[in-house]
Amino acid sequence: MTAPSAKDTSRPAPAAKAADHSGHCIELGANAPLRLDCGTELGPFPLAYQTYGTLNAEKTNAILVCHALTGDQFVLGPHPVTGKPGWWEIMVGPGRPLDTNRYFIICSNVLGGCMGTAGPAEKNPETGKPYGLDFPVITIRDMVAAQKLLIDHLGIDQLFCVIGGSMGGMQVLQWATSYPERIFAAVPIASSARHSAQNIAFHEIGRQAIMADRDWKGGAYHESDDQPLRGLAVARMVAHITYLSEKALQQKFGRELQDRKDVTYGFEADFQVESYLRHQGISFVERFDANSYLYITRAMDYFDLAEVNEGMLPQAFVNTPVRFCLISFTSDWLFPTSESRTVVHALNAVAANVSFVEVLSDKGHDAFLLDEPEFHATLEGFLNGAAEHRGLTWS
């Protein structure tokens, strides 16, 4: 079931392919606009979200799932654009760690996204055309501020848990610092309190690939029939490598050739790994907007919880009532364990309630999306323990 709401318009949400997402979409910021970090005021603006499970009478069993850079609100499938399963089917559902028989799962498309929430692909009400680069630059804090308006709208005083991996983990940490009294538990997975120089560098390559595509047209490609698909595909290919581990790539592809016995002495996709990456790039552009990619990667780059606390990360968490559980993966070199450990040390410095597990995995950063039994068991145990402390019971 989904959350009842009189304000739901359930209108088709425009995105990369202007598909009918058949999900919830509400209008936020109509009475008071959302003041963004960049100084611009946004509102009214649409926010698209999905819910799974049932909200209990006390409204105490809600879990907000925060999606990563290229994720969206469709935690469970089928995805309205691709028809594929949702991105976290392995984690969410009856009997899964995020058990929909117990919890009310909420996931919204982030601000700047392209699946129905306000973003550069969305129509600017002033011009009637897609914003393009006229959309204000948004931050992780802005994304979370918009989510908080959604939680207000749903009438939930306190989320039982906020959980997410990668950029989703950044949102979790932002929730814990912006609205600590509104969440009981926080689970940032494979994440960081600030985007590292290396990660900013990889994002910059992706953005340059998009902006170097002639079809990008200074961000105004929506006015033509073309889209900077080649640039966006290259951006995805680069990023995809960072989500895997060297070992995983080697094991999966090695030096195997693609449908041929010998190399061609040319520049076709001779190797399986090349073919795989090209496929990743091509399938990505079917569902994602190039300008959205620019905006969301920028939001991640700007994220630094210490910076806004005079360089002192522990200051962000002083007197926090939140129960934290941080999880990292041994082979993740994009958000390595040291990033999680920095957050753990900051939480220790304010004697916060924190658990931290580094999971042995050779699946790289993407491990948080995959079948890792140790990870799932840990998460389930933490949620059970937190539920006990929160006084949540199920018949």
Place this chain on the structure above:
Amino acid sequence: MVVGGPDHEGQAALRSDLRIVADMVEPGSRVLDVGCGDGALLAYLGHVKQVDGRGVELSQSGVNACVRHGLSVIQGDADTDLKAYPSDAFDYVILGQTLQATRNPKEVLQEMVRIGRRAIVSFPNFGFWKVRLELLMTGRMPMTDVLSYEWYETPNIHLCSLKDFISLCDEVGVVIERGVVLNSGGRDIDFSPGGLFANLFSREGIFLVRRRDSSD
């Protein structure tokens, strides 16, 4: 594993040295268990003494077992991860059978009495007569029930006797409030600093300590 079990079962299942440690902890206090293993002591303290407990554990299997059972435990080690905690953050910092495995036991002890108003330390006594006798008779590194590793693979790199520990406490300004020693039969006896034979007849010691203050 006592986690989640009824109180009386927890009591029965707790290892004898852990039970002595648990008896030193006031109900309702804040406890950090360094080297908490599978969380048996933390779970017991939480259920029986309503303690607000946290743990630090080096092994992934240990941490995962703890978190799976709803305990607040981080993966870390005594040598590097105690520095992050603020002073007086806990009522008790517990280090069970781990001091001898740290790289810098002196610093660890100092950190423990900084972040905890009290610390509880237990360790195997290398002055125990069986250890001495084995070295004397065989001429080889002693292996006992408590110290069961070959010399080349033991994690116990900084073994000490009761006397050594007492002298370290004195040197770094740590006051021993209470001591309990276990004899070879596992029976616990109150430790008195003036006693002549504890260092010879105890296989392990458990000490409740705090940092020296102006009243000492």
